Amino acid sequence: DTGVSQDPRHKITKRGQNVTFRCDPISEHNRLYWYRQTLGQGPEFLTYFQNEAQLEKSRLLSDRFSAERPKGSFSTLEIQRTEQGDSAMYLCASSFYRGRTGNTIYFGEGSWLTVV
Amino acid sequence: DAKTTQPNSMESNEEEPVHLPCNHSTISGTDYIHWYRQLPSQGPEYVIHGLTSNVNNRMASLAIAEDRKSSTLILHRATLRDAAVYYCILHTSGTYKYIFGTGTRLKVLA
Numbered sequence: 001d002t003g004v005s006q007d008p009r010h011k012i013t014k015r016g017q018n019v020t021f022r023c024d025p026i027s028e029h030n031r032l033y034w035y036r037q038t039l040g041q042g043p044e045f046l047t048y049f050q051n052e053a054q055l056e057k058s059r060l061l062s063d064r065f066s067a068e069r070p071k072g073s074f075s076t077l078e079i080q081r082t083e084q085g086d087s088a089m090y091l092c093a094s095s096f097y098r099g100r101t102g103n104t105i106y107f108g109e110g111s112w113l114t115v116v
Numbered sequence: 117d118a119k120t121t122q123p124n125s126m127e128s129n130e131e132e133p134v135h136l137p138c139n140h141s142t143i144s145g146t147d148y149i150h151w152y153r154q155l156p157s158q159g160p161e162y163v164i165h166g167l168t169s170n171v172n173n174r175m176a177s178l179a180i181a182e183d184r185k186s187s188t189l190i191l192h193r194a195t196l197r198d199a200a201v202y203y204c205i206l207h208t209s210g211t212y213k214y215i216f217g218t219g220t221r222l223k224v225l226a
Contacts, residue, residue, distance in 0.1 A: 004159075031212070042203060042216030043160065056212060091159050103207065104150070105214060107159035 002026060004108035006092050012114045013082055020078045021111045025094030032075050033105060034067055035091040036060065043091055043107075049075060050097065082115045089113070120204045125221040128194045136189040136220055138204030143184050146209040151178065151189045153200040154219070160203065163189065199224045 005024040035043035051072035069075040152160040203219040
């Protein structure tokens, strides 16, 4: 399968613990995005990378959240000191950016986080 | 950011065509119209996109109004597997922003 891969698919953690999600984008895609989705809502943008550079962060991304994309390949999203409000599905997407043309992004299956 | 308006829900009978509308009256000249769908417990799946002309692919057709202020996603023969939330999104060429609304929940009746 050459799609966007996310791991783990499901995570249950106790409040206050740290969690990390991993995303492997489609090969050769230079842009990678993280979104968050809660029940009944559409995905909300969190942050994105072009190659290894993190170019934009949403105000939804509090100080407890950090994302990295070393070497411009896979990415990790870490949430420190989790809170119940962090319970959501975390979606990763990737695209090949080639300038001012239609830029289609492709999503992974998502990582479900439940904070108890 | 240009926004889209979609009905909250629609129903269709199996094997009949479905027309999912989207209004985007504030669309700009560099905005592409993208459609994604999301099945339960899965990530959004790309369906189709276009700029000005109508588009067809193996999944669906996209009909874009001449003034580009509205568009319609057409599923030619709905199946039970098409039951999903369908999102209409405007994406400004060259930017990173894909802004999702709450979409249209399509129910397909057997």
